[in-house]
Amino acid sequence: MPARYEADLHIHTLLSPCAEIEMIPPLIIERAVEVGLDLIAISDHNSAENVRAVMEAAKGSPLKVLPGIECESVEGVHVLCLFDKADDAESMQELVYASLPNLPNQAEKLGEQMVVTTDAEFVKYCERLLLASTELPIDEIVSEAEARSGIAIPAHVDRRGYGLYGVLGFIPEGVNLPAVEISRRSTEQKARQQHPDLEGRAVITSSDAHMLADIGSCRTVFQLEHRSVQEIKLAFERLDGRCVEECRTVGGGYSSADSES
Numbered sequence: 636m637p638a639r640y641e642a643d644l645h646i647h648t649l650l651s652p653c654a655e656i657e658m659i660p661p662l663i664i665e666r667a668v669e670v671g672l673d674l675i676a677i678s679d680h681n682s683a684e685n686v687r688a689v690m691e692a693a694k695g696s697p698l699k700v701l702p703g704i705e706c707e708s709v710e711g712v713h714v715l716c717l718f719d720k721a722d723d724a725e726s727m728q729e730l731v732y733a734s735l736p737n738l739p740n741q742a743e744k745l746g747e748q749m750v751v752t753t754d755a756e757f758v759k760y761c762e763r764l765l766l767a768s769t770e771l772p773i774d775e776i777v778s779e780a781e782a783r784s785g786i787a788i789p790a791h792v793d794r795r796g797y798g799l800y801g802v803l804g805f806i807p808e809g810v811n812l813p814a815v816e817i818s819r820r821s822t823e824q825k826a827r828q829q830h831p832d833l834e835g836r837a838v839i840t841s842s843d844a845h846m847l848a849d850i851g852s853c854r855t856v857f858q859l860e861h862r863s864v865q866e867i868k869l870a871f872e873r874l875d876g877r878c879v880e881e882c883r884t885v886g887g888g889y890s891s892a893d894s895e896s
């Protein structure tokens with residue numbers, strides 16, 4: 636029997652230069668549990684170097700953490716890639732790193748990119764520029780995520796910057812995109828009215844939290860047998876009682892600078 640799970644599938648850590656320094660594994664888990672989430676995904680910009688630490692930090696808590704990456708396509712579109720296994724997220728990261736410009740991060744301008752342990756001890760700075768587009772077209776990101784048993788979901792599609800509709804204006808044909816993520820600025824109803832090509836696709840929403848206070852502020856309620864990417868795929872297809880039940884915005888305050896990241 637599927638059960639109800641509240642999910643926020645788009646959360647950054649302090650590896651993302653635009654995230655606050657408090658976005659460390661123990662505090663992310665603490666906050667997610669506090670606000671009643673059952674499932675989260677860690678999705679830093681073009682990197683998965685902190686996913687293991689957060690997954691490990693969730694052990695012994697009621698929370699399930701999925702490893703992910705927010706990839707930036709060559710078109711300048713952000714795509715959430717979610718996996719069940721850290722190995723698969725890290726393999727995706729290798730591909731992404733090979734497709735990013737080989738430039739150093741501009742820490743003074745963009746912010747530091749920190750890799751930490753489960754207990755939030757400093758390991759190293761990720762020295763490469765993460766806030767950049769890869770050479771990978773959207774369809775390739777989708778097929779490469781699928782090849783690693785993952786799923787690709789265009790992020791905050793309604794945003795002018797980095798959103799699929801904002802950048803391209805439509806969902807490209809022939810690309811397997813069973814779901815899209817909308818930002819807090821839109822609602823499922825509004826998005827479906829504006830974009831008829833959402834017909835037959837699921838719509839989710841997530842916080843895109845760069846600050847602790849924002850975790851869970853936008854969330855998606857799923858009906859799943861258990862918490863995994865494979866189950867989320869079935870929910871997008873509405874198979875055997877699994878489904879996306881509701882997109883929800885909780886509370887009014889959104890503290891992150893309303894950035895386009």
Ligand SMILES: [Zn+2]
Pocket residue numbers: 645647678705790843896
């Ligand atoms: Zn993001």
Ligand SMILES: [Zn+2]
Pocket residue numbers: 705713790791797895896
């Ligand atoms: Zn983004």
